[in-house]
Amino acid sequence: MAETEQQTKATGRPPIPYSQDVADEILNLIADGQPLTRILKQNKQFPQVTTIYKWLKQDKVFAEDYARACEDRAETRNDQIAEIVQDVLSGKVDPQAGRVAIDAIKWQAAHEKPNKYGDKMEISGSGVVGLTINVIQRFGDKPAEIEDAQVIVPELPGSCHSESGQPVDNSKSGQKR
Numbered sequence: 001m002a003e004t005e006q007q008t009k010a011t012g013r014p015p016i017p018y019s020q021d022v023a024d025e026i027l028n029l030i031a032d033g034q035p036l037t038r039i040l041k042q043n044k045q046f047p048q049v050t051t052i053y054k055w056l057k058q059d060k061v062f063a064e065d066y067a068r069a070c071e072d073r074a075e076t077r078n079d080q081i082a083e084i085v086q087d088v089l090s091g092k093v094d095p096q097a098g099r100v101a102i103d104a105i106k107w108q109a110a111h112e113k114p115n116k117y118g119d120k121m122e123i124s125g126s127g128v129v130g131l132t133i134n135v136i137q138r139f140g141d142k143p144a145e146i147e148d149a150q151v152i153v154p155e156l157p158g159s160c161h162s163e164s165g166q167p168v169d170n171s172k173s174g175q176k177r
Helices: 003-011 020-031 036-042 049-058 060-089 095-112
Strands: 136-139 142-145
Touching (some): 020 036, 036 049, 049 060, 060 095
Antiparallel strands (some): 136 142
């Protein structure tokens, strides 16, 4: 065997220099819903995954395009869910298997496009919240406290203010709000 053939078997495919055509083809397949590792394994003309990772680190434009392709893949996953639902309804797929597949696809979409498919957190509440702010200004290596610091908090409707709009002093126990 030739020396280069032995190197290829020992280390895998030789590194492929960056090519916009190859990159575009890979990105289109990602956006179409395919995982990167499957794309690279099925297409021997493409580089190994480690080469793609190097491209991502070294080429800002490729990294941005890759991120967009992953977001597009999240949209494709949404279509895949609709197909699975139809397969379950028509009896082609067991409902439990469909549920597992849909949950996995939803998880992937949530990580690829979290603003649209990720878990949404709604924070609400009422009551009084205590807040202590320590403001320190550094001079060289020694911290020095800032005196007369003022914190401005916007007026919030609800338990922090009385009906007249005046702040409620909650420091005295038993006082009605």
